[in-house]
Amino acid sequence: MSGEAESAGLALADVFAEDGPLANALAAYRPRAGQFELAAAIDECLGSGTDLVAEAATGTGKTLAYLVPVLLRGERTIISTGTLNLQDQLYARDLPLALRALGLERKVALLKGRSNYLCLHRLDKHGNDPEVAEGAVGEELQMVRRWARHTVSGEISELDDIPTRSPVWPLVTSTQDNCLGGECEQLADCHLLRARRQAQEADIVVVNHHLLFADMALKQTGFGEVLPGAGAVVIDEAHQVPETAMRFFSRGVSAWQLRELGADTLRAAGQASGALKLLMAPVQNLRTALDQAVSECLTLPQRGEFSALTACLPHFASLRRALQALVAALEPLAEQSRDLGNAAQRAAVLEEGLGDFLAGREGYVRWFANRRGRFALNLTPLDVAGPLRQLRERVPATWIMTSATLAVAGRFDHFTRRLGLDDARERVIESPFDYPEQTRLWLPEGLPDPGSRDHVDQLLSQVLPVLRAAGGRAFLLFTSHRALRRAADWLRAHSDFQLLVQEDAPRPVLLRRFRESPGSLLLGAASFWEGVDVPGRELSVVVIDKLPFAAPDDPVLEATLKAVRESGGNPFAEVQLPQAVLALKQGAGRLIRQADDFGVLVLGDPRLVTRPYGKLFLRSLPPMTPVQSGAEAARFIKDRLST
Numbered sequence: 001m002s003g004e005a006e007s008a009g010l011a012l013a014d015v016f017a018e019d020g021p022l023a024n025a026l027a028a029y030r031p032r033a034g035q036f037e038l039a040a041a042i043d044e045c046l047g048s049g050t051d052l053v054a055e056a057a058t059g060t061g062k063t064l065a066y067l068v069p070v071l072l073r074g075e076r077t078i079i080s081t082g083t084l085n086l087q088d089q090l091y092a093r094d095l096p097l098a099l100r101a102l103g104l105e106r107k108v109a110l111l112k113g114r115s116n117y118l119c120l121h122r123l124d125k126h127g128n129d130p131e132v133a134e135g136a137v138g139e140e141l142q143m144v145r146r147w148a149r150h151t152v153s154g155e156i157s158e159l160d161d162i163p164t165r166s167p168v169w170p171l172v173t174s175t176q177d178n179c180l181g182g183e184c185e186q187l188a189d190c191h192l193l194r195a196r197r198q199a200q201e202a203d204i205v206v207v208n209h210h211l212l213f214a215d216m217a218l219k220q221t222g223f224g225e226v227l228p229g230a231g232a233v234v235i236d237e238a239h240q241v242p243e244t245a246m247r248f249f250s251r252g253v254s255a256w257q258l259r260e261l262g263a264d265t266l267r268a269a270g271q272a273s274g275a276l277k278l279l280m281a282p283v284q285n286l287r288t289a290l291d292q293a294v295s296e297c298l299t300l301p302q303r304g305e306f307s308a309l310t311a312c313l314p315h316f317a318s319l320r321r322a323l324q325a326l327v328a329a330l331e332p333l334a335e336q337s338r339d340l341g342n343a344a345q346r347a348a349v350l351e352e353g354l355g356d357f358l359a360g361r362e363g364y365v366r367w368f369a370n371r372r373g374r375f376a377l378n379l380t381p382l383d384v385a386g387p388l389r390q391l392r393e394r395v396p397a398t399w400i401m402t403s404a405t406l407a408v409a410g411r412f413d414h415f416t417r418r419l420g421l422d423d424a425r426e427r428v429i430e431s432p433f434d435y436p437e438q439t440r441l442w443l444p445e446g447l448p449d450p451g452s453r454d455h456v457d458q459l460l461s462q463v464l465p466v467l468r469a470a471g472g473r474a475f476l477l478f479t480s481h482r483a484l485r486r487a488a489d490w491l492r493a494h495s496d497f498q499l500l501v502q503e504d505a506p507r508p509v510l511l512r513r514f515r516e517s518p519g520s521l522l523l524g525a526a527s528f529w530e531g532v533d534v535p536g537r538e539l540s541v542v543v544i545d546k547l548p549f550a551a552p553d554d555p556v557l558e559a560t561l562k563a564v565r566e567s568g569g570n571p572f573a574e575v576q577l578p579q580a581v582l583a584l585k586q587g588a589g590r591l592i593r594q595a596d597d598f599g600v601l602v603l604g605d606p607r608l609v610t611r612p613y614g615k616l617f618l619r620s621l622p623p624m625t626p627v628q629s630g631a632e633a634a635r636f637i638k639d640r641l642s643t
């Protein structure tokens with residue numbers, strides 16, 4: 001019997017058994033009840049076509065729990081992860097391992113967003129432009145040209161000598177705006193198109209959330225459907241889906257897009273006879289109107305609601321008129337060349353986006369982001385359940401959503417309601433870790449209100465003995481950059497610890513230094529609360545300053561709360577509280593990453609005991625053993641570190 005045939009006859013329980021194929025393939029494999037429970041639930045849902053929402057605690061082994069039933073069933077499946085790193089890991093490590101263990105062969109493809117692939121059309125365009133080639137990015141452009149001659153995948157991550165933020169990348173990758181799609185003369189060699197073709201032919205396609213949602217729009221760009229015929233869609237890190245969906249279903253226009261449009265229009269006009277004469281003035285008028293709008297926006301805050309734009313509105317109206325004039329000037333020229341056709345299409349889309357933003361739309365919040373006048377005007381839907389239902393209808397598959405943090409005290413309503421998952425089955429898989437034995441939870445007493453000036457100082461003065469007992473090895477997670485800076489100042493004044501502070505270096509650099517120097521403390525804000533994995537005794541203490549309620553000045557959140565209030569709901573209970581509970585679970589989840597980890601979690605927010613909702617947070621955390629004092633917490637760490 002072939003390996004494939006043998007596997008086809010394998011029962012799920014056999015695969016996860018102590019002497020099963022996973023045990024044979026993985027030296028460290030141990031059967032875990034939770035892993036099998038999740039795999040069985042997924043298998044059942046795949047079989048019956050029922051959607052599933054499952055929280056699987058850290059340590060469950062959820063990747064194999066969904067890969068095994070998916071591979072055994074053999075249906076075409078899309079697997080979506082939260083980040084590029086996780087995508088690479090799944091594609092290069094977990095999937096080959098599972099296939100090998102099961103003795104199966106499946107066509108597997110990795111598909112990333114378009115900005116990850118070299119665009120040959122743009123490379124040609126900019127590579128031959130002396131202004132760019134001799135400018136600041138000239139050297140990097142040469143590197144890209146040399147690499148372009150031999151790359152097979154065209155994935156720009158291959159060229160890791162060039163920083164990901166280098167200004168050369170936007171010049172040699174495409175956006176939905178500037179891609180020529182079916183009109184492109186490089187279509188036959190296009191890396192992006194090749195990757196999409198491979199994805200269309202594959203049994204298993206590994207994508208990320210943004211790309212998954214972007215597929216809806218891709219259907220309108222001439223590339224055709226990328227994710228057709230999937231029998232199942234597995235979404236890992238599903239807690240990120242509501243935010244990603246909200247971002248994706250947003251519309252709008254930015255100063256950067258308008259500037260690019262002007263530059264690309266003139267470049268296209270220069271290559272078509274007579275076009276430059278007709279387009280020079282409208283582009284110049286657009287640039288003048290844009291400059292005026294940008295200078296008016298200089299004094300705006302970094303983010304805000306539409307109502308804060310009163311002074312800018314006349315400038316946006318002029319900008320729209322200039323854009324309309326450009327649309328009108330481009331229209332009769334669109335047939336002259338592919339680039340002009342593309343510019344005409346983009347100008348029309350941006351004009352519509354600006355028009356929608358200025359007019360407003362029922363059910364959408366209008367807000368702006370601003371960086372030194374470079375504005376982005378956004379129209380974001382408050383309800384993503386509707387568009388997501390449409391997405392699910394277009395990919396009529398079984399949807400499996402899983403994450404380590406989805407449930408609030410065992411319930412999923414906040415998540416399923418937001419995503420319109422009305423009939424999904426729900427499952428919570430408990431952690432295999434022995435939290436009561438491996439962890440201690442300490443809530444320091446007598447701390448002032450978390451909004452008060454000296455909250456951080458008082459918290460740190462209580463926590464310092466625990467940090468000393470651990471000899472560093474701690475993450476200090478803050479809900480604001482202000483608190484983070486204050487904590488760094490306090491610790492510099494009161495201790496000799498090596499401090500690794502979020503604002504001083506990129507996240508991977510800080511994490512590397514943290515792992516390499518066990519005596520250090522890492523101080524982080526938002527980006528360290530999730531997706532950070534430091535197993536082992538290098539991380540033995542996690543301190544969280546406050547309950548992570550989202551900033552009330554976020555215009556989208558504000559509008560969401562208002563909408564819930566106006567429809568008779570309770571915005572705090574339905575939105576703010578569940579979001580904060582999940583964020584706290586994420587932050588606390590940094591502490592225990594494997595079965596032999598141990599550590600202390602310190603929560604410095606007195607509201608955990610003074611407010612009724614505090615219990616909900618505590619009930620949502622893993623079952624850690626509470627301690628009454630810092631001395632007890634310090635003793636625990638010292639004892640564990642000495643063994």
Ligand code: SF4
Nearest residue numbers: 119121179180184190
């Ligand atoms: S089809 Fe689009 S991405 Fe591909 S080479 Fe052409 S412009 Fe670039």
